[in-house]
Amino acid sequence: VKLMPACRDVARAVSGDELAELPLGRRLLMRWHLFVCRDCLRYAQQLQAIGRVARDLDLSRETDPGIESERLASLEANILAGLERGAGGPDRMSDSADE
Amino acid sequence: VTQATKRQPADIDDPAFLARIRERDPDAVAQVVRTYLEQIVRAARGAGFDGPTAEDVAQATFAAFIESANRFEGRSTVRTWLFGILYRKIHETRRADERHDGDDLDEVFESRFDDDGSWQRPPAAPDVELEAEETRLAIADCLGGAPEQQQAAFRLRDVEGMTTSEICNILPVSRTNLGVLLHRVRNRLRECLEAKGVAP
Numbered sequence: 001v002k003l004m005p006a007c008r009d010v011a012r013a014v015s016g017d018e019l020a021e022l023p024l025g026r027r028l029l030m031r032w033h034l035f036v037c038r039d040c041l042r043y044a045q046q047l048q049a050i051g052r053v054a055r056d057l058d059l060s061r062e063t064d065p066g067i068e069s070e071r072l073a074s075l076e077a078n079i080l081a082g083l084e085r086g087a088g089g090p091d092r093m094s095d096s097a098d099e
Numbered sequence: 100v101t102q103a104t105k106r107q108p109a110d111i112d113d114p115a116f117l118a119r120i121r122e123r124d125p126d127a128v129a130q131v132v133r134t135y136l137e138q139i140v141r142a143a144r145g146a147g148f149d150g151p152t153a154e155d156v157a158q159a160t161f162a163a164f165i166e167s168a169n170r171f172e173g174r175s176t177v178r179t180w181l182f183g184i185l186y187r188k189i190h191e192t193r194r195a196d197e198r199h200d201g202d203d204l205d206e207v208f209e210s211r212f213d214d215d216g217s218w219q220r221p222p223a224a225p226d227v228e229l230e231a232e233e234t235r236l237a238i239a240d241c242l243g244g245a246p247e248q249q250q251a252a253f254r255l256r257d258v259e260g261m262t263t264s265e266i267c268n269i270l271p272v273s274r275t276n277l278g279v280l281l282h283r284v285r286n287r288l289r290e291c292l293e294a295k296g297v298a299p
Contacts, residue, residue: 006212006216006217007216008216008217015285016277016279017256017277039218042223046222047289050257050285053238054242054258071150071154075136076132080129080132083128
């Protein structure tokens, strides 16, 4: 049985955000692998870099030159008009995950 | 229209304020709308809808929020709850034009490794000059080619910075499925950027 995880296993765990949820022993082996394997470390750094750029630059701006305050005010008025009319009735959404 | 102020999310999730939301107190609801409306419209636009459609989706999101307000138990934050409704509305709006989640990405990922699972085409060193406009447009373009669920997972995790448990509640998917979605979308982005010559 191979003790040290393969690069493919490490890459999968990293890209799926699963490292923190692995059993301690497996997690330590994965972290050790990341420490000694330059390619896996680069892979993890690339994914981090993509996420960071996406977050910093806020992807939504690509199609969103700025939502004008007038448009927002108008939309807000429409939404709240629904409240004044008396919203009600069933809706599937709930904050409870087990429903 | 109620002249509601914008509240801090922490204030909105205060139990006393949540009780007012459950009672559909107009001022409380208006404050929620004012605090989150722009975020919700931006997220709808970010999901690929044009301006008017994004506004329709946002309006439908808040209508559902108001309708179900009396059943909000405070197990998640209001923001998580709203994003949950939003992604359901996005899905409903797109249903007619649904893409298949299965793609050949797994094969591409596998081709990076040899039979022992070691890299045979290793990634390049990360580029520190990622802030260029070119990169931003490239990421948006590459992400636009991903299936809806993958885009949602990426945006909620990497752009909105939500926890995995919040995202599982919003989409809703199991933790295992979320891992698969993140794995696929991040590798899709990585491969796509590399193909465009914008190496991350």
